Amino acid sequence: MHRRQPYGRSTIADYFTLDLHSHSTDASDDAGGTVEGYLKWIVARRKKGFQIDGIVLTEHRSFDPTVDYSDIAAQYGVTVLRGAELETDVGHVLVYGVDERLAQEFDFASVSLPYADLFRAAKEFGGFAVGAHAGRPRIGLAEHVADRGVSLDFVEAIEQLNGGSNAAENDRATDLAEAHGLRGVGGSDAHFVSAIGRCLTAFRRPIHSIEELVEELREGEYHPMRVEDTVKSE
Amino acid sequence: MTSETGSEVRFEFDRDVLGVDVELGSITLTPKLIADYCAAVAETNPLYTDEAEAKAGPHGGLIAPAGMLPSLTFGRGGLDPKVKFGNTQMFAGSRLETFAPARPGDTITAKVQVKEVFPKTGRSGTMLFIVRRTSYYNQDGTLVAASEQSIVHREV
Numbered sequence: 001m002h003r004r005q006p007y008g009r010s011t012i013a014d015y016f017t018l019d020l021h022s023h024s025t026d027a028s029d030d031a032g033g034t035v036e037g038y039l040k041w042i043v044a045r046r047k048k049g050f051q052i053d054g055i056v057l058t059e060h061r062s063f064d065p066t067v068d069y070s071d072i073a074a075q076y077g078v079t080v081l082r083g084a085e086l087e088t089d090v091g092h093v094l095v096y097g098v099d100e101r102l103a104q105e106f107d108f109a110s111v112s113l114p115y116a117d118l119f120r121a122a123k124e125f126g127g128f129a130v131g132a133h134a135g136r137p138r139i140g141l142a143e144h145v146a147d148r149g150v151s152l153d154f155v156e157a158i159e160q161l162n163g164g165s166n167a168a169e170n171d172r173a174t175d176l177a178e179a180h181g182l183r184g185v186g187g188s189d190a191h192f193v194s195a196i197g198r199c200l201t202a203f204r205r206p207i208h209s210i211e212e213l214v215e216e217l218r219e220g221e222y223h224p225m226r227v228e229d230t231v232k233s234e
Numbered sequence: 235m236t237s238e239t240g241s242e243v244r245f246e247f248d249r250d251v252l253g254v255d256v257e258l259g260s261i262t263l264t265p266k267l268i269a270d271y272c273a274a275v276a277e278t279n280p281l282y283t284d285e286a287e288a289k290a291g292p293h294g295g296l297i298a299p300a301g302m303l304p305s306l307t308f309g310r311g312g313l314d315p316k317v318k319f320g321n322t323q324m325f326a327g328s329r330l331e332t333f334a335p336a337r338p339g340d341t342i343t344a345k346v347q348v349k350e351v352f353p354k355t356g357r358s359g360t361m362l363f364i365v366r367r368t369s370y371y372n373q374d375g376t377l378v379a380a381s382e383q384s385i386v387h388r389e390v
Contacts, residue, residue, distance in 0.1 A: 028383075029363070030327075060354065087355050111353045111360060137357050
């Protein structure tokens, strides 16, 4: 039986919705979606009544500080921010506010970064790390906690709702969050255009910069939600 | 040989082959070759099949579908990164980029290189990807297209 997510319908107009996890052809080897394709899709979805205020591109194992999507973001009226999805010894980790110091300390191309060090350094350097698709086997935190008893001392938030995970995997992530008092976010994990915005994080405050995103992730009010729950009710 | 080690992942490959182009050979795109390809894949776009319409089109004449270039047998070759990882390999996808039209009568030369070798992890475990990039040049040395193919090595 699929567990109902603790978000449901809400007064969506009070929230700012961001897709915190996506990949594009610009930098992810396995992605087929272009940034512009994602934005066009979002515009089309908005016309159908869905609320997707922005996306965060979290490319695999890389971060180019020179890339700037502000022009295209303004053109389509969608907030576009950038993070990274890195690979650690307890699975994948989303990092927001990627600082140059982080890139110097960690080899982003590695598939077995030390997770505790990464979580700690991300915060120390002004960013925020989130355990990606926490309920997935091998590459999600839940299995490592259950099987190896890894510590969550440095983990504050996990991706509780991932668009590429099945219901059981998302439930497992929810169980982990609830059992350990972790914050939960949502993201589509989109690799192709039609998947963007499938899962979102609803924030109480608008977010237009990576600094604002990090601040809200650390201190703000937010929860994961599905795009279907953003349709404005009559 | 270069070793890349992590707490759980260990793989080796010959880093010296990365980015080194090897010429595979040349093929002239005859009108018949192009027409046979279009017939084989049921390609009906007049840019490739109708001389009169193609002449009035953006390229001023017939061009060859870029997709036919990876299907041509230029010859065997390319360097081997000598990957030591996993016990099986699978095709993991391909991409094609086009840069300039290839026309009937063009002689296309293909060059292949091992573009990159990298690991990634997924639900099923650790995988090692080898990406080979084949570049297609016409007789003037103009790059007309490039295709990339990925092969994944994994343990099953």
